Amino acid sequence: MNWKAKTLLHKGTPRIAVYFEKNTELIARIKTFADARWSPNKKYWHLPDTEANRLHFKLPLAHTLVPNAEGIASIETFKRYLLSKRYSPNTINTYSDALKSFLTFCNTKAVKDITNEDVIAYNNDYILKNKFSSSYQNQIVNAIKLFFKIVKETSIEIEKIHRPKREKVLPNVLSKEEVKLIINSPTNLKHKTMLSLIYSCGLRCGELLALQPHHIDSKRNIVLLKNSKGKKDRIVPLSPKILELLRNYYKVYKPKTYLFEGQEAGTPYSDKSLQSVLKQALNKAGIKKPATLHWLRHSYATHLLESGTDLRYIQELLGHNSSKTTEIYTHVSTKSIQQIKSPFDDL
Known part of the structure; x- marks a missing residue:
């Protein structure tokens, strides 16, 4: 190869x-x-x-890469449990790999003898030592907590397993002028419609690509998002401008199974191709920021907040479980900040 x-x-x-x-x-x-x-x-x-x-790929194996026999069997039991709870394939892979990493670290112990001290040692001697991210550490914590809930005999006190302190990273937001440049850059109607729909409805990439023609309700001016993140359905409003764009798109492309199909009819457009569409639009618009498709979703939420939309409605539109997740947009909204006069101006 x-x-x-x-x-x-x-x-x-x-x-x-x-x-x-x-x-x-x-x-x-x-x-x-x-x-x-x-x-x-x-x-x-x-x-x-x-x-x-x-x-x-013929890469050297780490000296602690393999759990003991009981650990391997436990991981398989954990996978079956996650499958029965209908977790997504990606979540099952992520949690199983996370648990494997932890049980590998504890491979000299029986599962029933693993304690909270082992979790702390793992965090200090493996996670921090290797400079892994706090989000990766949080995945490990999720997996450990969930795994030990189903273990019959354990020395772990689940409620005492601590999470890493979250990094306060603000969402990246584009100005309305930048968004306009991006969605007007593509000459291809399909590309323009996809980027426009992501921004106008605050969609995740996967939500856009899973849309089917009947999910667009032109009578009620809404978009139905089926089985989104967390296996939840929700509806978002459909603007008249987007509806007109969608009608023009539909006349030209006549999609059958998915609203946005790939080269083969009946197959969804790929996320990697959509990322490429955005990259081309950024280049054409002359925008140097390392924007991603998720930036359009962040921009939608922030622009709604700046136009006076209640935070509770924004939470509902974005499909957030917690209001705390939505509140982060108050830290990037410039509406109030721009009204503050710097003392420098009085010098």
Whole structure:
């Protein structure tokens, strides 16, 4: 195979980066790996740092990479539990890999003998020592808490497992002028419609690509989002301008199964292709910021807040479980900040 691989940290999470020249056959091969992702910024594919993936790419195995026999059996039991609870395949993979990492660290102990002190030691001697991100540490905590809830005999006190202090990272927001430049850049009607719909309804990338023609209710001027994050349905308002754009799009493309289909009829447009659409739009608009599709969702929420929309409605429109998640947009809204006069102006 004409590819090279190495272990690294991708956004603070241990992954295996795979490099190769653009090749249709190799892209198809890499997509067969669970949780294979393309990084547009780093220009590499990356996979979970697992024993199987290390063996496949002939990378050296870490000395503590394998849990003991009981740990391996426990991980399989955990997977079956998650499957029965109807967790998504991505969540099952993420939590299973997280649990494997922890049980590998504790591979000299029986599961029933693992204590809260072991969790602290794991955080200090593995997570912090390797400079993994707090979000990765939080994934581990989620997996540990969930796993030990189903273990019959345990020394772990679940409620005493602490989470890392969250980093206060503000969402990235574009101005209305920048959004306008982005959505007006594509000459392709499908590309323009996709970017416009993401911003106008505050959609996640996956929510847009899962849309089907009948999810657009032109009579009630709403979009129905089925089985979104957290397996929740919700509705969002559909603006008259978007409805007109969608009608023009529908006349030209006549989608059948999905609202936005790939090259083959009946298959959804790929998220990687959509990311490429945004990248081309940014280049054409002359915007140098490293914007992602999620920036459009953040911008939608912030612009709603700045126009006076109640935070409770924004929470509902975005599908947030907690109001605390939505409140972060109050920290990036410039409506109140711009009214503050700097003392520098009086000098």
